[in-house]
Amino acid sequence: MxxxxxxxxxxxxxxxxxxxxxxxxxxxxxxxxxxxxxxxxxxxxxxxxxxxxxxxxxxxxxxxxxxxxxxxxxxxxxxxxxxxxxxxxxxxxxxxxxxxxxxxxxxxxxxxxxxxxxxxQNIEQRGIPRVKREILEVPKEIETLKADLAKATDATKKAVIQENLRQTEAYLAELKAMRVxxxxxxxxxxxxxxxxxxxxxxxxxxxxxxxxxxxxxxxxxxxxxxxxxxxxxxxxxxxxxxxxxxxxxxxxxxxxxxxxxxxxxxxxxxKGQFQMWEQYFRDLLAETAAAYAQGATLEETRQRVAAALVPKYTGKMPATFPQDVVGNIEKAYRVVSGATN
Ligand SMILES: [Zn+2]
The missing domain is CATH 3.60.15.10 (Ribonuclease Z/Hydroxyacylglutathione hydrolase-like)
Incomplete structure (x- = not known):
């Protein structure tokens, strides 16, 4: 999320x-x-x-x-x-x-x-607790945005933060009133x-x-x-x-x-996007498994697998891929090591 x-x-x-x-x-x-x-x-x-x-x-x-x-x-x-x-x-x-x-x-x-x-079942068992948790977390995001706004000097950046803040406050109000x-x-x-x-x-x-x-x-x-x-x-x-x-x-x-x-x-x-994602998951799991088998820590695995995947998927995945891939490597590491499904 x-x-x-x-x-x-x-x-x-x-x-x-x-x-x-x-x-x-x-x-x-x-x-x-x-x-x-x-x-x-x-x-x-x-x-x-x-x-x-x-x-x-x-x-x-x-x-x-x-x-x-x-x-x-x-x-x-x-x-x-x-x-x-x-x-x-x-x-x-x-x-x-x-x-x-x-x-x-x-x-x-x-x-x-x-x-x-x-x-x-997922909405009932995990979605509802996540909504409640979000109601606790979003005010912290709002505080951070306010602090960022106070620090910002550039007018364009200020306007972006202000709009983020406005939308986040409106979101929190909706969240509190929402009936799941x-x-x-x-x-x-x-x-x-x-x-x-x-x-x-x-x-x-x-x-x-x-x-x-x-x-x-x-x-x-x-x-x-x-x-x-x-x-x-x-x-x-x-x-x-x-x-x-x-x-x-x-x-x-x-x-x-x-x-x-x-x-x-x-x-x-x-079908191209299907095949690309299938290959991506195969590569992610295989690279992570290889690093894990060689004794790599989570941090070492993050670096090693990102170095293998970022060049291969640049241009196929969106521009944010170098950041996005990190969470995926962490997930793959947990799956390979048995910490999660
Ligand atoms: Zn989703």
């Missing part, structure tokens, strides 16, 4: 305004299918997907705050008068489900919030909606980024929505199962699709 926040702050250099239409760019991907590509914000939002059905709208993921979910609900009125009927939470990370509460009562008949059973809302409909392996105009397959294809990742697949339109199991940034591995993740990606890649809406970054095409 931390790495997304950090990246969000870096990306904020442009200090975007946060009017509803400024949070997301709605990009048509297929007829009646849109990617809601998140714009930079201090508390990063994930991407969402908007799928028009015959009788309503399905949304995938609900972002990092209720106000962002509300903003997208307003924004999609520009493409359809249909009400939101289904929401899918791809997994239990804060920036993908904190907007859930917006959808209860948003439509007279109610909205079904769909996730894997594991994701529902659990999914209302869960599945183990798959849940398929058959409509006249299209079929939507919500699939669990194995452990990966978490133990409950859902991917949403539109077979006719050849579009797949992957949450954080695959996206355009460096993978975040904190709650992941790295060896399983490779197999999960291999299984997902076998589906017939042209377009990928990932949890972060732009819309992708083809």
């Amino acid at each position: 931390k790495c997304w926040r950090w990246l969000g702050i870096i990306l904020l250099a442009a200090a975007p305004p946060l009017a509803a239409e400024e949070l997301f760019e709605l990009k048509p991907v297929a007829d009646g299918v849109y990617a809601a590509i998140a714009k930079p914000a201090t508390k990063v939002n994930c991407n969402g997907a908007v799928i028009l059905l015959d009788d309503g709208v399905m949304l995938v993921d609900t972002f990092s705050k209720p106000s962002a979910a509300r903003a997208l609900m307003e924004q999609i009125k520009s493409v359809t008068p249909k009400p939101v009927k289904y929401v899918v939470d791809t997994h239990f990370h804060w920036d993908h489900y904190y907007g859930n509460e917006v959808y209860l009562g948003a439509w007279p008949a109610g909205v079904e919030i769909i996730s894997s059973e594991a994701t529902r 809302t659990l999914p209302t409909l869960t599945f183990d392996r798959s849940l398929i909606l058959y409509r006249q105009s299209r079929t939507v397959e919500i699939l669990y294809l194995g452990k990966g980024h978490t133990d409950g990742d859902a991917v949403v697949y539109l077979p006719k339109e050849k579009v797949i929505i992957t949450g954080d199991a695959l996206h355009g940034w460096t993978p975040y591995m904190g709650d992941s199962y790295p060896y399983d993740w490779i197999r999960m990606l291999e299984a997902t890649e076998k589906l017939d699709f042209d377009y990928i809406i990932g949890g972060h970054g732009g819309v992708m095409r083809g």
Whole structure:
């Protein structure tokens, strides 16, 4: 989680305004299918997907705050008068489900919030404690930003910190008022909606980024929505199962699709990103295992593996990769040494 926040702050250099239409760019991907590509914000939002059905709208993921979910609900009125009927939470990370509460009562008949059973359990068992912890931690971030602001002399830097501070304070207020809302409909392996105009397959294809990742697949339109199991940034591995993740990606890649809406970054095409991530995880685990086998400490492993991976993945991963890779090496070291799954 931390790495997304950090990246969000870096990306904020442009200090975007946060009017509803400024949070997301709605990009048509297929007829009646849109990617809601998140714009930079201090508390990063994930991407969402908007799928028009015959009788309503399905949304995938609900972002990092209720106000962002509300903003997208307003924004999609520009493409359809249909009400939101289904929401899918791809997994239990804060920036993908904190907007859930917006959808209860948003439509007279109610909205079904769909996730894997594991994701529902994860929100209940780990998500809720993390929200409570965040309410304790964010005031410290605010204090740090205030201290930075007092020290800053450069006008541009000052403006960036001021905007970060404004967004972080607004975020804390939302967090305190938020009612964590659990999914209302869960599945183990798959849940398929058959409509006249299209079929939507919500699939669990194995452990990966978490133990409950859902991917949403539109077979006719050849579009797949992957949450954080695959996206355009460096993978975040904190709650992941790295060896399983490779197999999960291999299984997902076998589906017939042209377009990928990932949890972060732009819309992708083809299978290249799948193959790159699979290779990255293989390299990360193999390099870490080799260092561990030779008696390397965690610190030595960080240096050795980064030296091997940074040149290989520069240009493939985002510009922040040299920093992002450190957390991934630490995770791989814990996995290889048996300290975690
Ligand atoms: Zn995630």
